[in-house]
Structure formats: structure tokens, C-alpha cells
Amino acid sequence: MTATVTLVDYGAGNLLSVARAFRHLGAEVILADTPAAVAGAARLVLPGVGAFAACMTGLEDKGLTDAVRRFAAGGRPFLGICIGMQMMFDGSDEFGTTRGLGLLPGWVRAIPTTDGDGRRRKVPHIGWNALQPANGANRWDDPLMNGIAPGDSVYFVHSFAVEPAERADTLAECDYEGIRLLAAARRDNLAGCQFHPEKSGPVGLRILRGFLDGK
């Protein structure tokens, strides 16, 4: 059976990359730029790249904000990618305060540019980094991470990171020069990844496969 996945089309820069990756996996991809198309999705992906506020404005301008919120509340699988994941939380400090979708509690803040010892930390965090289970655990139990081993690397590009309010919402973290950053989030039907699975080689494709296979 061909899986169908709907991508929210509000002008995000990585929309077509995400579409290509899902098509490569044999999925049928629908680009949704109306509330009705979002509402009718079997599973929904919210992509995003660039600035948080610009992404929220893009979603708002297309009149899709409420449709995305309602979809998320409906129980069908939802995946936010990069800024798409950040948008799932309460808001962000990037370029002033911007409200997010508020699907999960937490706030998006700048990655500190110095570490605890006052050494400079390079921001943005660009490149491959290893996924670690949350809260010091040694495994994860989640369809998204099906076939992914702790230590597998994925591709990150970001200057801001989510600080989730509830520890239980953290699915995976990464260590970036001495700081733990939220790499993937999960609560019920809602999942998100800060990294770009569509640009993370075979590991990333496996994660997208896990999303397609999740109920």
C-alpha cells in the first residue's frame, strides 16, 4: 500500500527537498496550501527553514494556522521539521518575541555562544551530530526511531533551539560543544525533529520511513 503524506505548503525553503525524500521512499506526496487540504491529510508534515517569525507569518498569511492546530489535535500523525518543530512550541525569542502554535509547552531560545568555561561556541550549529536518547536513557521506543541506533548522526543547521517545558516530550538530544540540545520531540501523535531528515542520508530517510509507517 502506498503511504500518503501531506506537506504544509506555506513557502518554506525545504518543502521540495522534503517532498523529494518522501517520493524517494515511494510515498504519494500532497502539497497542501488550503485549510481543507490540511484537514484532509492522513499524516501531516510541517517543514520550515530560515527565521521563526517569517515562517509563522507565512503560515498565517496562507490562513493555515488554525487548520494545522486542529489537525494536530485530531490524533493523526504530525511531524514538524527544523523550524517546523520549533513552531510546534509556545514561541521563540528569534528577532523579538514571536508566538508559536502552542501544540507543546516550551520556548525557542538562542544557543548560547559561550560554554560554561567561557569558551566560544560556534553558532549556528551546522553539520552532523549524533542522536542520543533523552534524559540519559540508553534506548528509545518510538516508530520515528525505528532502526535508528543511539549515536547515529543526522544533519543540523540552527542557531536557536527548543527548551521543552516537559522532560517527557524529549525523544532525542544531541551534545553540541558541552550543551544538550533537543534533537527530536514526541508527545502522542505529535513528533518533531530539529535536524533535517531529508538531508541526513540513509539515517534520515529511515526516520521519514518510520513516520510513514507510524499509525
Next chain:
Amino acid sequence: MRNLRLIARLDIKGPNLIKGIQLEGVRVVGDPRAFAGRYYNEGADEILYMDAVASLYARDTMLDIVRRTAEEVFVPVTVGGGLRSVADVRTMLRAGADKVAVNSAATTQPELVSEIARIFGSQCMVLQIDAKRTGPGRWEAYRDCGREHTGLDAVAWARQGEALGAGEILLTSVDREGTLRGFDVELIAAVTAAVSIPVIASGGMGSFTHLHDAAVRGGADAVAVAHLVHYGKATFPALRAEALARGLPVRAA
């Protein structure tokens, strides 16, 4: 140390992957898509396409290469060479590029760097600096494939590029390019000390030791590999294995 990326650099002329020496005197190597696909499968962290001709005619050929690459390569793809406007960048990103590298147009209209960063995000604006040594500890940025002076000090230009909104710097030593004599580590160290955005070292890699030097002594965040892999003198799995064995922070692909 931060993570270190191993990038496959493919210089393109028309439909062909080429390899030059000091950005001149080119030889045809083969079909770029086939090479890019192989490097992806072998675990290259990123692909970098550089259009060596960058005429309007060549642009369509490059777009076609990028389009097809994006359908089978799922790591970041950067495209540079002859991009002169926001419209050029938009077309390249639509075709499937994740980032663009801009050199000549940025030196003549620096505001283009800021515009690209504002519209598409800093993460996709790579400032390409082709540097030639002009004296001890001094380098000048060149444009148009290393042929034209810009009068810009390469290190100062890197710093200005960061301030303008560039998200990364692709730093090529024109003197070392294609020579296999090793990176200009002094140049890399000067630029990495001057900016806090990632620096990709390019030009001159002839052995694993050169990679090690660029990362450890130069502080490079990524290295571009061309000749060594194009001619089968090294492979990405072998370079990665050696880097891991020597304690360099590459991903364990």
C-alpha cells in the same frame, strides 16, 4: 573540537566534471551526477558543485545537473559559480540546491550577501573566497575563477562577509588548488581566527595528513576533497575511518 565535515567538491564545465590546477588547465573527469551519487553512497557529508564556466548557457546545464542530483542525493548540496542575483539564487534553490556559494557578485555588490541571507536565511548563503597569497600572512581575494583582482584582503573580507550575513565561508587557496601539496593552513587559521561562522577549507588536499592539518592546525570546520576522490587515490570511507582513528570529530557514517 566541533564536528568536521568531509565535502565532495565537483567542479563542472558544461555537462562534465572537471579537475583543474590552480583553477586553470582543466581535464574532463566524467559525469558529475554519477560521481555525486557515488560520493553520497560512500558517505560524503555534503556535495559542492562549482560551475567553472558560469555562462548563461552553462546555467541551464547546471540546473539540470542539480535537479537530477537532488532526486538521488539526500545530503546538503551547495552550488556556486556565476550566481549574480536573488533571482539566480532562487532558481538554484528551487532546482534542489540547499545552499549557494557566491564570490564575484558579492565582491562587486556586497549587499547581495545580506539580501540572500535575509530572504533565504544565512544557512544557505555561503561566501566563496578564492584567495591568493600576496606576502607573508597576507592574501587577496580574487574573483572570476581566480583571474581578477578584487583588492580585498581575504581575511578582512571574510570578517565583513560574516557581518553581512554569510552563514559559512568556502575558502579556496588558488595557489594550492589542484597541486596536491596540502591546504594553505596559515590562510585557514587566519580566517578561522577572524570569524565565528564555519569555514570550509578547499584547495590542495593530497593526503590524509593535509586533512588533519586543516582541521587541527587550521581550525577548519569542513574540508573539500576533489582530486583525491575523483582519481580514486582516496575514498570517503577510508578518509573517514582514518579521521576517526586519529580522533577527528567526523561522523561515524
